[in-house]
Amino acid sequence: MKYFGKKQGVKSRGGGRFANEEDAIVKDWGGRLPIALIYPNTYHLGMSNLGVHSVYHLFNDNARFLCERVFLDTTEKNAPAAIESGRPLSDFAVLAFSISYELDYFNVIKILKDAHIPLLAAERDESQPLIIAGGPCVTANPMPLSRFFDAFCIGEAEPIIPHLAPVLQHEIQSPRPALLKALAGVPGVFVPQMASTTPVARQWAKDLNAFETKSVILTEQTELGESFLIEAERGCPRGCRFCMVSSTYAPIRFRDADNVLKQSWEGLHHRRRIGLVGPTVTDHPQIGEILAGLNKMNAEIAISSLRIDALSESIINELAKGRVQTITIAPEAGSQRLREVINKGINEDDILSLADRLAAHRFSQLKMYFIIGLPTETGKDAEEIVRLVLAVKERLEKKQSNMRIAVNAAPFIPKPSTPFQWLPMASQETLAAQLGILKTNLPLKGIKLNEESPAWSQVQAVLSRGDEKLAPMLMEMQEVSLAEWKRVVELHKPDIDHYVNRKWDTKEKLPWSVIDSGMKEEHLCKEMERGVGG
Numbered sequence: 001m002k003y004f005g006k007k008q009g010v011k012s013r014g015g016g017r018f019a020n021e022e023d024a025i026v027k028d029w030g031g032r033l034p035i036a037l038i039y040p041n042t043y044h045l046g047m048s049n050l051g052v053h054s055v056y057h058l059f060n061d062n063a064r065f066l067c068e069r070v071f072l073d074t075t076e077k078n079a080p081a082a083i084e085s086g087r088p089l090s091d092f093a094v095l096a097f098s099i100s101y102e103l104d105y106f107n108v109i110k111i112l113k114d115a116h117i118p119l120l121a122a123e124r125d126e127s128q129p130l131i132i133a134g135g136p137c138v139t140a141n142p143m144p145l146s147r148f149f150d151a152f153c154i155g156e157a158e159p160i161i162p163h164l165a166p167v168l169q170h171e172i173q174s175p176r177p178a179l180l181k182a183l184a185g186v187p188g189v190f191v192p193q194m195a196s197t198t199p200v201a202r203q204w205a206k207d208l209n210a211f212e213t214k215s216v217i218l219t220e221q222t223e224l225g226e227s228f229l230i231e232a233e234r235g236c237p238r239g240c241r242f243c244m245v246s247s248t249y250a251p252i253r254f255r256d257a258d259n260v261l262k263q264s265w266e267g268l269h270h271r272r273r274i275g276l277v278g279p280t281v282t283d284h285p286q287i288g289e290i291l292a293g294l295n296k297m298n299a300e301i302a303i304s305s306l307r308i309d310a311l312s313e314s315i316i317n318e319l320a321k322g323r324v325q326t327i328t329i330a331p332e333a334g335s336q337r338l339r340e341v342i343n344k345g346i347n348e349d350d351i352l353s354l355a356d357r358l359a360a361h362r363f364s365q366l367k368m369y370f371i372i373g374l375p376t377e378t379g380k381d382a383e384e385i386v387r388l389v390l391a392v393k394e395r396l397e398k399k400q401s402n403m404r405i406a407v408n409a410a411p412f413i414p415k416p417s418t419p420f421q422w423l424p425m426a427s428q429e430t431l432a433a434q435l436g437i438l439k440t441n442l443p444l445k446g447i448k449l450n451e452e453s454p455a456w457s458q459v460q461a462v463l464s465r466g467d468e469k470l471a472p473m474l475m476e477m478q479e480v481s482l483a484e485w486k487r488v489v490e491l492h493k494p495d496i497d498h499y500v501n502r503k504w505d506t507k508e509k510l511p512w513s514v515i516d517s518g519m520k521e522e523h524l525c526k527e528m529e530r531g532v533g534g
Contacts, residue, residue, distance in 0.1 A: 017043060017074070018083050022218040022270065025056070026084050027066035033169060035059050035067045036082055036092040036129075040099060040107035043071040043083075047222035050213055050229055050277055051135065051157070052098055057216045058161045059096075064169055068092075072107050080111050089115040092129050093172050097149075099135035102463035103456065105145060106480045108133075112148070119475055121150050121193060125176050130168075134160075136248050137464070139202060140416040141512035144466040144474070146192040150176075151183045154515055155203030156234075156249075158211055160188045190514060192468075199516035202248075208234060208255040213277075214263050218270050227275035227302050228267030232260050232290065236279040238307075240332070241343045241531045242371065245279045247417035247519045257286035261293040273300035282310040291318035304328075308346050308354055320361040327358060327403075330369040333377075334384030341376055341531045348388065355392045359399035366403050368392070372434040373412045373426030373454075375532045382434040385409075386441040393445065406448040409438055411457040415464055417517040419527035422504040425461045428454050455482055462499045467511035469494065 018024060037056055039046030046052055052069070059067035068082035070089065079088050089095055089111075097108060109119065112131075118124050121131065134153035138145060142152040153160045163186045171182045184191040188203035205211070213231035220226065235252035236245045264274045274294055281303050284290065287310075294301050301322030308329050319327070331351055333339045339346065358366065370385050389407055396403050411431050414423050426434075431454035442449045459482075463470070476488045489496065504510075506525050 017219065017221055020219055020221055021083075024084060024217050025060045025067070027060070029066065029085075032064060032066045033094070033172060034087075034092045035065055035094040035096055035168075036070050036089055037067050038070045038080070038089075038095055038097045038111060040072055040097060040104040040111055041101070042073050044222050046071050046098075047217065047219055048224040048229075049098070049100060050215075050231055051100070053216040053229075054213050055096065055098060055134070055157050055161070058157055059165075062165055065165065067096075070111075072111065078114065080115050089117065089129065094168060095129045095131045097131070097133040097135070099133055099138050099145075102137050102144075102460045103480075105463055105474060106477055108145065108148070109474050109477060110480070120147055120471075122147070124150070126173070126179070130172065130179065136244065139248055139515070140244055140517070141464065141466070142190060142192070142515070143468050143511040144463050144470045146468050147471040148474075150180060150191065150193070152190040152192075153188060153203075154190050154200050155188045156205050158205040159203045160186070163187055164189065196514070199514055201516045202518055204250070204518075205234075205253070208253050209259050212259075212263055214267065215270075224275060224302075226271065227273040228264075228271040229275040229277050230260055230263045230267065231255065231278060232276045232281050232287075233278035233284050237283065238280065238345060239343055239527070240345075241341075241419040241527055242332075242374065242412060242415070244415040244418055247517045249279065250518055252280075252283070254284050254286070257289045257293065260290050261297075264294055264299060265297060268297060268299055273302055275302040275304065277304045279305055280307050280310075281305050282307045282315065288314055288318065291315065291322060295321045300324075309350050311354055311357070313357055316357050316361065320363070325363065326365040326367060327363050328367040328369070329354070331388065332369065332371050333374060333381065334370065334386070334388045335381045338374055338377060338381050338384075342371075342374060343527070343531065348391075351388065352391060352395055355395035356399070358403065359396045359401035363401075363403055365406060366392070366396070367406045367408060369408045369410070371412050372409050372438075373431050375412070375420060375423050377412075377426070377434070379433065379437065382437040385438060389442060389447060390445060393447065404448065405446075406450060407438070407442055408450045408452075409435060410452040411454050413457055413461045413464055416510070416512045417515075417519050417524070419524045419531060421465070421510070421524065422506055422528060423532070424501045424503050425458065427501065428458065431457075458496075458500055459485055462494075462496060465499050465511065 039052050056067055059065045068084040070080050070082050074083055081088055112119055130150050132151045133149050138152050139154050167182045171179045180191050183189050184194040190200040215229045233254045235249040237252040239246050301324050306329055332344050414420055435451055473488050473492050
């Protein structure tokens with residue numbers, strides 16, 4: 001095997017991003033299995049992803065491995081290259097993709113093309129790198145990419161990598177069929193070329209305190225470069241019917257306050273701001289203790305998610321002491337009827353009461369997230385978004401608050417392993433009309449409106465509910481643009497209505513049935529019926 005046991009030193013790229021990083025890990029290549037950890041988007045975005053930091057640490061913590069990072073915009077002579085050594089992808093034994101967004105599937109294909117690696121797994125042998133992937137969207141539904149990857153890690157990295165590592169170490173030089181067979185025996189690993197009679201079970205870490213999930217490499221050249229990031233919790237117990245977090249990261253788990261504060265103290269040696277990460281950080285049973293502890297350390301605080309009904313006066317006071325600038329909340333819908341459809345679990349009084357409490361402090365911005373095109377939504381529901389936002393603005397102004405309001409509006413996209421997985425996306429015309437209501441009314445009131453493209457959201461829906469039949473289209477894409485997508489659709493004529501605009505029969509076999517997310521379809525179906533009826 002050409003990769004293992006090379007007695008070559010590391011060719012440091014020097015300068016650039018690498019020169020501006022703290023604590024990047026550089027190992028000699030001699031006698032180690034080289035793994036390229038690839039985030040198929042920009043360095044700026046990828047280095048703010050704790051999953052990248054965690055996998056990088058887990059592989060490099062093993063003395064027999066070296067792991068280097070590759071991003072969409074790290075190139076050498078127009079070919080993808082590693083940050084640490086500048087080596088091309090062909091020098092690595094394993095290419096491990098971390099994929100967080102469906103639209104990055106296009107970037108996966110681009111990276112493989114630019115590296116001159118055969119796209120189809122069936123056309124690669126042991127002379128080519130083994131190509132694997134993990135991340136939330138492939139955990140939910142790996143099938144659109146199933147023809148390109150040798151294996152997928154289904155679930156969380158911490159319980160999978162300790163079992164995956166010895167297989168890679170001992171079998172990487174085996175003929176590819178033997179290696180794939182060995183990989184298929186690892187819990188949580190899905191190998192598309194190996195037929196299986198049972199779905200692959202999603203893996204999840206039982207105890208967050210058993211490991212640290214934090215910033216491993218620090219750089220200011222990234223989205224959250226001023227913060228030291230620490231995962232405070234994982235999962236969400238709320239059960240919003242549109243949201244994949246409740247299934248992909250179940251069950252809800254919390255890192256002990258002492259653990260969070262210990263990591264925070266270490267992080268303050270590098271950054272003044274501590275960023276607490278998790279889908280629903282304010283649900284942490286010790287959140288008050290954590291925030292108070294951070295304030296005793298004189299840390300600046302950033303927090304990724306704030307549950308409206310969990311923001312007590314004491315928590316808001318601690319956030320204000322921690323110099324939090326932006327408060328982000330997600331009402332999701334403007335009307336109470338629609339919030340009940342999606343099982344949001346909050347009412348308008350909760351939202352307006354929160355606005356009153358926030359107005360008493362000097363926060364600079366309030367971000368409000370809404371979804372348009374939700375099942376059963378009407379034009380009146382979009383008008384209710386406007387009314388609710390203006391009511392919040394009135395509460396803030398009444399108390400002479402200078403908080404700016406930013407409204408983010410994103411189309412509903414049906415996601416695997418959610419109660420709404422069978423439901424269609426709203427039409428482009430409907431979404432345009434709903435957005436039109438927001439555009440007409442909100443910016444004129446001094447409110448910033450950020451919208452996600454309905455056209456790109458439709459593409460995302462195709463990939464979200466897609467299957468292996470999409471592979472020829474992904475291979476055909478010459479660039480990432482809507483015009484190119486339309487050209488490819490016209491060429492291959494996929495049934496876009498099936499993927500996007502139709503309600504699926506609940507008895508139909510789903511593309512992602514090869515995965516056992518831990519969510520029973522009977523439960524999901526009942527939840528859908530509770531939301532929208534039979």
